[in-house]
Amino acid sequence: MSSDAGVTARTTPLGSGDPRQLGSYQLLGKLGQGGMGTVYLGRSQQGRLVAIKVIRADVADNPEFRARFWSEAETARKVARVCTAEVLEAEPHAPQPYLVTEFIEGETLARFITRNGPLAAANLEQLAVGVAAALTAIHRAGIVHRDLKPSNVVLSPFGPRVIDFGIARALDAATSITGDLQQLGTPAFMSPEQIQGGAVTPAVDIWAWGGLVTFAATGRYPFGEGTSQVLLYRALNDDPQLDGIDPALRPIVWQAMRKDPAGRPSAQQLMLRLLGDSAADPDATVDPSQVTHVLEGWDLQAAAGAALGATPTPRSPTTDPRAGTGRHATAGAQTPDDRTAVTALASGAGVGAGTGPGAGTETVDTPTQSRTRVGGSPTGGRRRTAIAVGGAAAAVVVAVAAILITQTGGDKKDDTTTVAGSSSAPPQKFALPQAKVPLDTETMVFATKDSGNYDLYTGRLPDQGELTGVKKITTASQDELLPSISRDRRTVVFFREESETENALYAVAADGSQDPVKLFTSGAAENLTIADDARPSLSPDGKFVVVRSTTNADGLPDAGLYVARLDDGKVFRLNTAQQATDPAWSPSGERIAYWASESESDRGFIVTILATPTSTPTPLTKGQGNRDADPTFSQDGQRIAFSRQEKDGDLEIYQMNTDGSHVTRVTAEKGQDQDPAYSPDGKWLVFTGERGGAPRRIFLTDPADTTTPDRQLTTVPSFHVRWSTG
Known part of the structure; x- marks a missing residue:
């Protein structure tokens, strides 16, 4: 029933x-x-x-x-x-x-x-x-x-x-x-x-x-x-x-x-x-x-x-x-x-x-x-x-x-309960790597390409100018992208493209003091196939991660968003469309925002759903543009920022209330802007943008002021910035 x-x-x-x-x-x-x-x-x-x-x-x-x-x-x-x-x-x-x-x-x-x-x-x-x-x-x-x-x-x-x-x-x-x-x-x-x-x-x-x-x-x-x-x-x-x-x-x-x-x-x-x-x-x-x-x-x-x-x-x-x-x-x-x-x-x-x-x-x-x-x-x-x-x-x-x-x-x-993802391997049990001292609230995490591939860095926002104290926290021969910061600001979970056919999620101490640890090497989550360019998001209590997978807990084709427990890899599928991707967990832990589309596409409309298996999704921006992506929550849980493609092909940053009301454009300068992230106090939005033909870099804007020019924070190619946990 x-x-x-x-x-x-x-x-x-x-x-x-x-x-x-x-x-x-x-x-x-x-x-x-x-x-x-x-x-x-x-x-x-x-x-x-x-x-x-x-x-x-x-x-x-x-x-x-x-x-x-x-x-x-x-x-x-x-x-x-x-x-x-x-x-x-x-x-x-x-x-x-x-x-x-x-x-x-x-x-x-x-x-x-x-x-x-x-x-x-x-x-x-x-x-x-x-x-x-x-x-x-x-x-x-x-x-x-x-x-x-x-x-x-x-x-x-x-x-x-x-x-x-x-x-x-x-x-x-x-x-x-x-x-x-x-x-x-x-x-x-x-x-x-x-x-x-x-x-x-x-x-x-x-x-x-x-x-x-x-x-x-x-x-x-x-x-x-x-x-x-x-x-x-x-x-x-x-x-x-x-x-x-x-x-x-x-x-x-x-x-x-x-x-x-x-x-x-x-x-x-x-x-x-x-x-x-x-x-x-x-x-x-x-x-x-x-x-x-x-x-x-x-x-x-x-x-x-x-x-x-x-x-x-x-x-x-x-x-x-x-x-x-x-x-x-x-x-x-x-x-x-x-x-x-x-x-x-x-x-x-x-x-x-x-x-x-x-x-x-x-x-x-x-x-x-x-x-x-x-x-x-x-x-x-x-x-x-x-x-x-x-x-x-x-x-x-x-x-x-x-x-x-x-x-x-x-x-x-139990006769009435489906066991998700049986696995002969014993469930993994480990403690996530943690920094001894958490990142302060002025520090953000992002991916930067300073040689042949992208690695993760941290950088601190000064009163003026570009990021200071920039520090590499991962080093690998593969691209490492799409970080998610734990609420205690001690751990970063991220995506690594291990080969042309295999992707994985890793966790690293936020200060780079410990080597990254690969997630989901046993348990039901081992059967997930992390999708290309799949952004993970940590739950507020740091016990779960939600990510897009193209297979289910039994390894069978079934694309969508999956919630997995970090300590033992137990997993269930959210009731989303197969096209759902780029999830972001709300600060309260109640809902997950993502974007979906009616067919395979690189953009769609913003949706939220309760973080339980049988909940029904709530489309928020369907019919308002339908070229939206990259949702993220403000830390007070009252707003969602996202990117939207305009009719002229430009990408701009927008924000709205979490019920889909009061949709407003945040950025006004022409460019290709995406990956928004709120500051922990909600005062600022950072995002990556391509402006004037230059490579993608990180910019800072006041979401309440669309007239002041955006502030450039990096000069080297930068992607996927994250500042707060939303």
Whole structure:
């Protein structure tokens, strides 16, 4: 059964009064019913699964609601995808307005705790940081969630995701008429200022965060059980009941639930405290890699001693009538299916597998995923290198590891799992060569031809003039090209053309202090045939590489993009077209960008795909030029730079948002420009270009300024520059 079919089977069939189409979206079933409307499972014209919240008619008739709906939804679309469900579209002018968000497969926190009891210690820490990261992104966009609660947190296969934000202020206008107090906040998680009708600020979400963490840690509401009136009274007058929370976490929850909103931390400060930096500057920012590290190893489990199916202290149905949500509805509505989802995140967008350009040509079976812990701490100890803002997505890298383990690990072959690339050779186990001192952020890696062939060099950007401190880090009789820098900036993976018929990937210490090591000499990846001019890209955690191969893990012809684990060569194919090439891993670890074409060609259109085997690709620039190549991510994960061939034959550097919007040209000088790469701080773009008939060299440009002439950084022939990990 396909992933789409499996999800659809768990919805309620559409009734006679339900629409079959909303705008361009086909409705597949009903995910649930909430206080403000109905949530449907839909599919876009490109094959993407979405959740569509349709506002009920009496609420939609409120003119103030419609007036606010559009602006609120547009603001919500700007929220960074950090442990949140992405808002895709809103239609305020329909007879019944609706909001479209990405579909998140998974069980809500409310349902999980009801079935299994409190979270295990490691999961509790991950939940606390993940929800704080989501609130940081939401608040930065100028939004207050207003109704954060366990049924609005989905425990996806890759970490916690906050849903049902973005139109709270518009719904507030409706509640003044409907009298539906529920939509102003859930009584068990409402802050004192909400209860008293005071100013609603981001501090109300911090209070709710404290209550949510209390519930996840103990299975109890912070003010116990009772009617709505009783819970509201206790929130105003009593202290929260924090017994049973980890002693290291309890002071942070206590501060988050101070009666005075001015005494609560901001979401950013909350994250700093969670990451162990309580004395930090209040205006300090969180390193995204910290968030990533905390979310690594997400493996949802109940606390020790909590039996599967055990129920915590019973909850009064008057406190949260929708808290029994079993499956995602970005409106927090009940669903008929209580089974926990274990399939991959069903938010990959674009053309369905094998249905058109950018899509794969075969069906990829979804492996049965066991509860194998990959990375992270198995004990739930306090880790002080935590998650990154932008990090829920990074847990996809962990999911990749789990997929590879279930596909190729163990001695038995499961009837429902295809073992990828059996090999008689034992899997290789080695540590990648690493520089003792990482490259600084002003240093880039590139290929230069100073004699008969290309070797890899590093060079540092000075305030003026050409690169300084240029140093060779590889030496061979063959061309060595297409470097990829690890996030810790200690290792470089690159392509070597070993002969006219054989290519290989190598890794070298970024300072050239160790000899290069050939990758994939055993394991399933040994059967890959690295394509000519195939650019590799390292995952943010440095454990995987994605590259174009013309054969699959069994050595059979099947061109496309393959993800391989570096330590043992286990491998799977991404669901891409056979023409897919030049992959670039996003800094969050969630997606991979590449370019594909409708036929064999040297250029095409830019596509992104989730880093899992069954995800569907999302074409971004198809129809906008279709002569695009060389995609790369900015380190904040917000932009993609690429090269585009103009009608006059010139190649120029462009950039766009990662959803394909706001495509703008960066370079203005005539030439043949390609291979863009962002600086680690995102301020600069470097690229290689042929200008005025001279050989290809490296140039620097400000992506926000197309009027200042580009700065030349090298005078010798130079190719394939890389600066950051994107």
